[in-house]
Amino acid sequence: MVNDYKKYELYGKPLLQKIELTAPFKFDFPVAEQACFLYVLEGEFQYQQDDEEINIPANYALFLNCVNSGKQIHNARPHHHCRIVIVTFYPEILKKIYDRELPLLLQRPTNLISNQSNKKLNNDFLIQKYVEGLLFYFENPSLVNDDILVLKLKEIILLLAQSQSAESVQLILSQLFSPTSYSFKQIIEANLFSQLSIDQLAAQNNLSVSSFKREFSKLYNDTPANYIKNKRLEKAAELLTVSDQRITDIAYECGFNDLGTFTKSFGDKYHLTPTSYRQEQKR
Known part of the structure; x- marks a missing residue:
């Protein structure tokens, strides 16, 4: 009332x-x-x-x-x-x-x-x-x-x-002055290598976290955390091969906020440290 x-x-x-x-x-x-x-x-x-x-x-x-x-x-x-x-x-x-x-x-x-x-x-x-x-x-x-x-x-x-x-x-x-509407996939692909959390990505899509996860699973057949981590590691592997950037800089550029997490995740996927992977690729 x-x-x-x-x-x-x-x-x-x-x-x-x-x-x-x-x-x-x-x-x-x-x-x-x-x-x-x-x-x-x-x-x-x-x-x-x-x-x-x-x-x-x-x-x-x-x-x-x-x-x-x-x-x-x-x-x-x-x-x-x-x-x-x-x-x-x-x-x-x-x-x-x-x-x-x-x-x-x-x-x-x-x-x-x-x-x-x-x-x-x-x-x-x-x-x-x-x-x-x-x-x-x-x-x-x-x-x-x-x-x-x-x-x-x-x-x-x-x-x-x-x-x-x-x-x-x-x-x-x-948005009052440029009311562009983006698709779900556009927002995901544009923010793959940012420091945004799952909660923040859900907000960027104007969805609750649970609805965001459901929509993500439907489109990508994977969880947001797993898909995004794999994409970031793939980009890191590419940069280790084609560039001479410091490993710390590559980690941050690919969306990892600390070197320890990046090194462990990279080792889990490629069974090598980032340094060893770079050396293997440049032989």
Whole structure:
């Protein structure tokens, strides 16, 4: 149940919203090409991603893009109160307020292919203070005008750019301006030799880990960990043969984050150390 709802519009579109709800509740998002920052002031809510439920407690936030009909936040625990502040990002408004050049956070990252559309943001002191500042304006509506709203929108973009989740936020926001959709295989092949974990690869495909593993097995007839490790070792074997790079550099280039793991995995597959393999191939 919605107990209280306030909003401020910028150029005719809802920019800032404050919602107070009592569980059980379901709060639906409209179908729109936009991104939303949802910060929990009190209580908690859940967001369903594929077959995985993400819990967002107080002082945490959820960042969303590509919101489709049927997606919603909810809380099924009776009598639990939840207060949320929402900041909404519209591509046309962002283009208008950045009339010369979009900031880096709104530009698509280079060399990273992903369909990620949501990110749970950890408790961040600066963002917490930003939201407290927004509450001041909800309590003093006579002080609010378009200039203030533009300022607050630019401020949250600056803060998100400095947060630990900046890379994910950039991926999500940049999709507002270049909404390319990648296939599952494109994302896998593009990230084979990166340092991404299975959890991160699932996020790049906008899937839960369990659904990601099912889809991977269906397409590759193998587990993600085994397939990716073999591809990385095959590339390492090729580099050991055709280049004079240091073995440590080859390990990192092929996606291994430490030399010990690489050496053991290489030995398990080729029954030789990387150094011995290189010597054998160059005889």
